[in-house]
Amino acid sequence: MTDMMQRIVLARRPQGFPVEKDFRMEDIPMPTPEAGEVLVRVTYISLDPYMRGRMDYVKSYTAPQELDQTMGAGGVGEVLASRDPAFSEGDLVFGMFGWASHGCLPGKALRKLDPDLPPSTALGVLGMPGFTAWSGLAAYGDMKPGETLVVAAATGPVGSMVGQLAKQAGLHVVGVAGGPEKCAMATDTFGFDACIDHRAHSGALDMMETLHKECPKGVDVYFENVGGHVLGGVLPVMNLHGRIIICGMIAWYSGESDETGDMPLQKLWRVALVKRLTIQGLLQTDHVSRFGEFLAEVGPKVKAGEIAYLEDVAEGLENAPGAFFSMLKGGNKGKQVVKIA
Amino acid sequence: MTDMMQRIVLARRPQGFPVEKDFRMEDIPMPTPEAGEVLVRVTYISLDPYMRGRMDYVKSYTAPQELDQTMGAGGVGEVLASRDPAFSEGDLVFGMFGWASHGCLPGKALRKLDPDLPPSTALGVLGMPGFTAWSGLAAYGDMKPGETLVVAAATGPVGSMVGQLAKQAGLHVVGVAGGPEKCAMATDTFGFDACIDHRAHSGALDMMETLHKECPKGVDVYFENVGGHVLGGVLPVMNLHGRIIICGMIAWYSGESDETGDMPLQKLWRVALVKRLTIQGLLQTDHVSRFGEFLAEVGPKVKAGEIAYLEDVAEGLENAPGAFFSMLKGGNKGKQVVKIA
Numbered sequence: 104m105t106d107m108m109q110r111i112v113l114a115r116r117p118q119g120f121p122v123e124k125d126f127r128m129e130d131i132p133m134p135t136p137e138a139g140e141v142l143v144r145v146t147y148i149s150l151d152p153y154m155r156g157r158m159d160y161v162k163s164y165t166a167p168q169e170l171d172q173t174m175g176a177g178g179v180g181e182v183l184a185s186r187d188p189a190f191s192e193g194d195l196v197f198g199m200f201g202w203a204s205h206g207c208l209p210g211k212a213l214r215k216l217d218p219d220l221p222p223s224t225a226l227g228v229l230g231m232p233g234f235t236a237w238s239g240l241a242a243y244g245d246m247k248p249g250e251t252l253v254v255a256a257a258t259g260p261v262g263s264m265v266g267q268l269a270k271q272a273g274l275h276v277v278g279v280a281g282g283p284e285k286c287a288m289a290t291d292t293f294g295f296d297a298c299i300d301h302r303a304h305s306g307a308l309d310m311m312e313t314l315h316k317e318c319p320k321g322v323d324v325y326f327e328n329v330g331g332h333v334l335g336g337v338l339p340v341m342n343l344h345g346r347i348i349i350c351g352m353i354a355w356y357s358g359e360s361d362e363t364g365d366m367p368l369q370k371l372w373r374v375a376l377v378k379r380l381t382i383q384g385l386l387q388t389d390h391v392s393r394f395g396e397f398l399a400e401v402g403p404k405v406k407a408g409e410i411a412y413l414e415d416v417a418e419g420l421e422n423a424p425g426a427f428f429s430m431l432k433g434g435n436k437g438k439q440v441v442k443i444a
Numbered sequence: 445m446t447d448m449m450q451r452i453v454l455a456r457r458p459q460g461f462p463v464e465k466d467f468r469m470e471d472i473p474m475p476t477p478e479a480g481e482v483l484v485r486v487t488y489i490s491l492d493p494y495m496r497g498r499m500d501y502v503k504s505y506t507a508p509q510e511l512d513q514t515m516g517a518g519g520v521g522e523v524l525a526s527r528d529p530a531f532s533e534g535d536l537v538f539g540m541f542g543w544a545s546h547g548c549l550p551g552k553a554l555r556k557l558d559p560d561l562p563p564s565t566a567l568g569v570l571g572m573p574g575f576t577a578w579s580g581l582a583a584y585g586d587m588k589p590g591e592t593l594v595v596a597a598a599t600g601p602v603g604s605m606v607g608q609l610a611k612q613a614g615l616h617v618v619g620v621a622g623g624p625e626k627c628a629m630a631t632d633t634f635g636f637d638a639c640i641d642h643r644a645h646s647g648a649l650d651m652m653e654t655l656h657k658e659c660p661k662g663v664d665v666y667f668e669n670v671g672g673h674v675l676g677g678v679l680p681v682m683n684l685h686g687r688i689i690i691c692g693m694i695a696w697y698s699g700e701s702d703e704t705g706d707m708p709l710q711k712l713w714r715v716a717l718v719k720r721l722t723i724q725g726l727l728q729t730d731h732v733s734r735f736g737e738f739l740a741e742v743g744p745k746v747k748a749g750e751i752a753y754l755e756d757v758a759e760g761l762e763n764a765p766g767a768f769f770s771m772l773k774g775g776n777k778g779k780q781v782v783k784i785a
Contacts, residue, residue, distance in 0.1 A: 330713060344730075349717045355710050368707040369696050372671060376690045379725035384717040389685075 108133045109420055110173045110203035117158050120431070125158070126174070126424045134207035136186045142207045145180040145200050148420070149226035150427050150439040155356045173201035174423075177231060179222040180206070180443075190215070197225045202423050204443055220406065227438030228405055228412035229398060231387060232260035237397045238390035239326065239348045240268055243383045248273030250323035251342075253314065255279035255333045257289040257298055258413065260438035261350060264401075265326045266295050267410055274324070277317045279333050281433040288436065292411050307335025314340045321345075330354045331361055338374055347382045356431065413437025419444060449474045450761055451514045451544035458499050461772070466499070467515070467765045475548035477527045483548045486521040486541050489761070490567035491768050491780040493694045514542035515764075518572060520563040521784075526551070538566045543764050545784055561747065568779030569746055569753035570739060572728060573601035578738045579731035580667065580689045581609055584724045589614030591664035592683075594655065596620035596674045598630040598639055599754065601779035602691060605742075606667045607636050608751050615665070618658045620674050622774040629777065633752050648676025655681045662686075671695045672702055679715055688723045694772070754778025760785060 107130045114127040136142045157168040157175065168175060178200040182190050187210025190196065195216040200206030216225050227233060240246060252269040256262040257278025266289065269276045278289040278298035289298035297317045304310045314322070314336050321342035327334060331354030341347070354361070375382060404410040415435040417426035423441045430439040448471045455468040477483045498509040498516065509516060519541040523531050528551025531537065536557040541547030557566050568574060581587060593610040597603040598619025607630065610617045619630040619639035630639035638658045645651045655663070655677050662683035668675060672695030682688070695702070716723060745751040756776040758767035764782045771780040 327713075330710065334709075334713075349713060352710070352713055352717070355713075366709040368675075368709055368712050369671065369693070371709050371712065372668075372675075372690060372693055372696070375723060376693070376725040376727075379727055379730060380723075381725075382716060382721075382723035384720035384722075386717075386720055389720060 106133055108205040111423055112171050113158060113168050113174055116160060123424055128421055133205060136184055136207050139187050139209050140207055141182055141187050141190045141210050141213055142184040143180040143196060144183050144205055145178045145203060145443050147179050147223045147226055148202055148441040149177040150430055152351055152353050155431060173203050176201050177226055179225050195222050204420055223414055223440050226440055227260040227414060229402060233264045234394060234397050235350060235387040236261045236264035237401060238387050238393060239350055239385040242390055243346060243348050244324055245346060246272045246274055251275040251318045251320055252324040253277050253322050253337055254326040255329040257295060258285045262328055263293045266293050270294050301333055307332045310336025311339050326350060328353060341378055341380060343378050345378060345380050347380060348385050350385045415439050417441045447474055449546040452764055453512050454499060454509050454515055457501060464765055469762055474546060477525055477548050480528050480550050481548055482523055482528050482531045482551050482554055483525040484521040484537060485524050485546055486519045486544060486784050488520050488564045488567055489543055489782040490518040491771055493692055496772060514544050517542050518567055520566050536563050545761055564755055564781050567781055568601040568755060570743060573779060574605045575735060575738050576691060576728040577602045577605035578742060579728050579734060580691055580726040583731060584687060584689050585665055586687060587613045587615055592616040592659045592661055593665040594618050594663050594678055595667040596670040598636060599626045603669055604634045607634050611635050642674055648673045651677025652680050669694060682719055682721060684719050686719060686721050688721060689726050691726045756780045758782045
């Protein structure tokens with residue numbers, strides 16, 4: 104055990120799209136666990152779109168990221184030293200260690216991992232993103248066989264889980280992704296019925312026409328990850344009593360506006376009334392009491408290869424900011440994680 | 445029985461706010477009931493905001509009003525002649541007779557009325573508007589004692605029922621209405637805890653400040669009848685897991701825009717996600733299988749005076765257009781009906 108550990112802090116709040124100078128890597132003294140605490144060597148860090156929102160100083164569902172403090176993030180790692188009797192050296196655990204090489208947390212803030220699964224799965228397919236997909240559909244999807252579901256960011260960890268769960272529930276599943284390679288991945292790796300390349304569509308009207316073609320019976324469930332012209336294209340194709348589950352809006356995270364973002368609220372209100380839509384904001388923490396149910400249902404499917412997942416692994420803590428920027432631009436293929444040496 | 449009856453047809457589609465010339469009164473031959481049909485002398489016609497929407501040539505939840513045909517509307521009246529054994533001369537019935545002095549409909553399209561209640565109640569408190577309020581709250585309100593509900597058009601037939609049902613369910617109930625007289629009516633006649641005069645508020649910010657004062661614990665349920673700056677004021681005051689039930693948007697029925705109507709969709713999406721709102725379009729016809737349940741619950745309360753109602757009665761078929769215009773501007777006090785001579 105060295106005397107120092109590494110971490111990355113938020114040096115300043117990004118103006119629009121974040122850049123390297125918004126972050127700073129530091130060496131700090133290795134913490135020593137106090138009574139009830141556990142010291143962990145982090146092996147994988149999770150990078151997720153919600154982190155961009157936390158970098159702004161706005162009241163959201165979580166407090167903003169503090170300046171000059173370790174960037175918040177989930178991670179997995181190996182217990183180095185434990186002063187909580189529930190954990191022993193060598194245990195694999197999940198915890199909110201942040202963008203850091205090590206973390207020291209109370210044992211009750213940690214979750215022990217199933218040693219029969221790769222630890223990084225606890226950050227994606229069997230972690231927060233997978234649970235987001237599962238809990239949103241379970242609570243609000245009201246999926247019926249023969250219906251149609253659309254989800255964007257189709258090869259991301261949330262979108263790919265949404266699509267696979269919907270397929271297994273008997274729905275016609277259409278993804279939206281950026282570029283032909285990701286679209287092929289959505290159909291070949293994740294079993295989507297079709298996947299639309301949003302980069303080949305310049306606006307909402309364009310997108311609507313293709314959606315109309317790929318969803319001949321209309322759209323019953325739209326799982327919203329992106330906003331932008333994908334949303335603009337989906338709205339007119341929604342069926343009576345359709346459900347829109349708002350999980351994210353990555354197209355708008357850095358304050359950009361566009362034709363759909365600027366669509367007057369009045370128009371949405373009319374569509375929602377005429378089609379009697381249900382529009383529902385989703386945050387997985389609201390459903391956390393069902394996390395065990397999720398693991399019991401999806402864990403065995405992952406082990407059996409019945410749920411596929413992809414990970415995009417960046418190497419080295421120092422490369423976390425770059426991997427984060429790339430993910431915000433859709434450069435990742437699958438769940439973005441950072442492997443720590 | 446005369447040989448002729450009177451009706452009002454839509455002569456042309458209104459451009460923006462409707463005017464007298466959009467309508468035409470006609471004498472047509474009195475119909476003769478065929479087998480299974482019932483001829484009815486109409487005594488009261490219902491005027492409702494949804495009729496404005498049907499005057500435009502747009503696909504909505506009902507087909508548009510046809511030109512040169514009787515303006516559609518619910519009405520009540522007395523059976524003059526019946527060729528359906530389920531109805532006899534003198535029976536009081538409800539049916540979709542339109543803006544007309546008489547109607548001839550299949551018996552199965554009619555509903556016999558409780559002779560112990562004034563027939564006009566079947567158009568308001570115990571008709572479509574009352575059922576709209578009841579079914580929306582029953583299906584989507586998820587009301588809990590101690591929560592706060594806001595409803596605009598508070599003295600109208602939907603709003604006044606929403607407020608009274610919410611009060612009886614133990615909620616803090618705040619209305620919004622136009623002018624001090626209506627506001628007094630909301631609190632004195634319908635028992636609202638408070639009522640805000642939207643005419644005394646110039647914009648959404650203004651409205652938000654007053655709503656914040658009258659709803660110190662925030663807003664859990666917003667029953668949407670109006671859109672406009674009332675909606676703009678409510679959105680920032682919505683609580684976590686709040687419900688918005690979209691029933692109408694009278695402020696926008698004639699295509700007007702305003703600061704809130706033009707609010708970018710992107711803003712709503714963020715509020716819906718951060719607060720995990722449920723936004724639900726409501727149309728009472730979706731719930732029509734529960735109409736009996738509604739009558740069984742609310743009918744006795746109306747008889748016992750436990751649910752108050754107000755009617756604004758215009759006299760004479762020829763005055764239907766004028767009463768309709770006045771209602772669209774909020775000139776009515778209570779459910780607008782037209783009494784036929």
